[in-house]
Amino acid sequence: MNAVVIAVFIMLILSLLRVNVVIALVLGALAGGLTGGLSLGETVSVFTDGLGGNATIAVSYALLGAFAAALTKTGLPDAMVEASVKLVGKEGDTRRKTLSKVLIIFVILIVSCFSQNVVPIHIAFIPVMIPPLLKIFNELQVDRRLVACVITFGLTAPYILLPVGFGQIFQGILRDNMKDSGLSVSMNDIPYAMIIPVAGMVVGLILSIFVYRKPRTYETKAIAGEKPAPYTKKSLAIALLAIAVSLAVQLYLSQSLNVDGMIFGALSGLAVLLVSGVMKRGEADELITNGMNMMAFIGFVMLAAAGFAAVLNKTGDVKSLVEASTSMIHHSQTIGALLMLIVGLLITMGIGSSFATIPIITTIFVPLCLQLGFSPMATIAIIGTAAALGDAGSPASDSTLGPTSGLNADGQHHHIWDTCVPTFIYYNIPLIVFGWIAAAVL
Template sequence: MNAVVFAVIIMLILSLLRVNVVFSLIMGALVGGLIGGLGMDGTIAAFSEGVGGGANVALSYAMLGGFAVAVSSTGLPEALVAFVLKFIGNKEEARSKKLPKALILFVILIMACFSQNVVPVHIAFIPLLIPPLLKIMNELRIDRRLTASVLTFGLVTPYMLLPVGFGQIFHEIIASNMTESGLEVAIDQVPGAMLLPAAGMLVGLIIAVFFTYRKPREYARVELPVSMKSEDHEAAYTTTGLITAGISIIAALAAQLLTDSMVFGALAGIIILYILRAVRWSEADQLLTNGMRMMAFIGFVMIAASGFASVMGATGDVATLVENSAAAIGGNKALGALLMLVVGLLVTMGIGSSFSTVPIIATIFVPLALELGFSPLATIALVGTAGALGDAGSPASDSTLGPTSGLNADGQHNHIWDTVVPTFLHYNIPVIIFGWIAAMTL
């Protein structure tokens, strides 16, 4: 069996059995490396070499976690919660007579979408916004699997469709790699080609909201850590604090855009909070440490995922997987489109990054698509959809790890069964269908 397929299956089975995701990735890499002929020494060497590639991402999320908790000390999360409470009422009885559930989910959806394009802070907003809302969500009995689905939709769909923020990066990766692979593509062609695949994400969201998770779900009223809760939403923030938070966020965003680094972006925001005395010097060390600890799990998963990807690349079986799929197609366009999408799903599920998947698959997919007679737009749809598939539903993706980091603040949300499985079922299946339709009709 192909080493990549076997490694991904091992990783997914262990994850579904509630084995720690980091351990599952390491075990998948080990088994894949041995099957791929690297041997124990070669597998360990490839994994160790790849681990370094995930260090920058891990440090980025640690810094973002510290920045998020530091910003929370200004009262910004409490202000956001108070804004929501103005519309849904402060009394539990009053909340049941309005439409608070829809409002909360709408606010979360808008924030998630904005985090990719308007204010590209990615998942850094989640530990700021979600934990303070958990008490209200528990009272309203909102199914956190639904909230995870809403968050993941907002983290994935905007970059698939819109060429701004993280979307611009994703579209540039698609256009440049396809051009290097023999098909000249302009970045302004990508949004049109990705419209149908993005519609698949919307279909999945509609199913999750109106059918799968519409029924209430009970959660225990668990007390959050002090840094994540606020009992008095009216008195927990001041105008000065909110202005300070706004300045620090703008500084962080500006630094991130100028340096193209989340690490220095978060550092700039933290420095502003120091200068404006929003964070007391005596409390800063503990505050930032708590924030880094909150995001540490994501960092470790990213490090392990980078090692996993390195081992898969060293086996050479990614190219073999694509070539074998091409051989099985036999000139059948419909089958070819489907197999290419499934291969993209497997690759992204393993490495957890749609941005990293596109360069891996474009070199093989582009010549294959041209040989089968797909149009340029159809080829863009195939490569872009195959790259994005698996970002929702991968245990190692920040699009699933981010929602879990906020929703599990009180220990009542399982990463695999409450985030990964719901997002996999609701998004990857319709995206494959709509991506296939795009490839066959464009």
């Protein structure tokens, strides 16, 4: 059996059985390493050495959580809740509640989409925006699985389709790796090639709204570290200034200097709150610790995912999985496209990053697509979709970890069953179907 298949299968089964995702990743990596011919000592060593691969991301998310917690001292979350309560209206006003529910979901969708392209901050908005709204979700009886699907759509579909922000990075990696593998394509062609696969995600989003539209009851609980904070116009202005400074620093570092600016963006926002006096020095430690705890889950999963990926790469079975699938094609475009998409799904589900999947699959998929007679546009659609597959449903992807971190702030949203399973059903399955269609018609 292929080590990648074994490792991903074990990780997913354990996760579905409600075993902690970090433990599932560790045990999956152990099984994959041993299956792939590595000794126990070598597997443990490679896993440990690989943990540093996502260290920057882990620290970034921890500091974002700290910044979000510090913002509570400005009263911004309380102001958001009060504004939402006024929007919802009196208890029993069914029509107004329905309209409010639609409006809030629509705003979350827009903000999520903007976080990839217009203001590329990725999941940084989640710890600031989502936890304060949980009480409103409870009042409106919003099914949080719907919110998870909406956020995940916004975190993935825009970068797959639009060559701006994270989309420019994703499509640039796709173009460069395809060129290195023997097929030169234009950046202008990639969005057109990805229209059909992204249309599949739109269909999935509509289906998720239809399925999860029914009311779901949650218990209103206090959020860890949450304390009511009075607010004034001045405190709200400082909160908005801190957010603006944080975004400006992050965008400058990422866009102008081409480095990850999330850490220093969060630090600059914290500095504004500290210097302004909104966050007192004596309470800074407690606030920052509470905020880091909120995002610590993401950090540990991302670290474990880096070790998991390191073990799979060391076995060499990632390449052999791709090569083995080619021997099953028998010069059939239909079978070939489907197998390439499934292989992409397996790899991305394990690694948790579509960006990291592209270099792995492109070296084999490009020659194979050329051999099978696929057009350049069809080849882009196959490889782009194969890389993106799994990102929306992987337990180790920040596209699922981000929504969970916000929606589970009060401990009532399960990462696997309430985020990963719904997003897998409504995005990964349509991506396979529509990616297969794109390969046939382009």
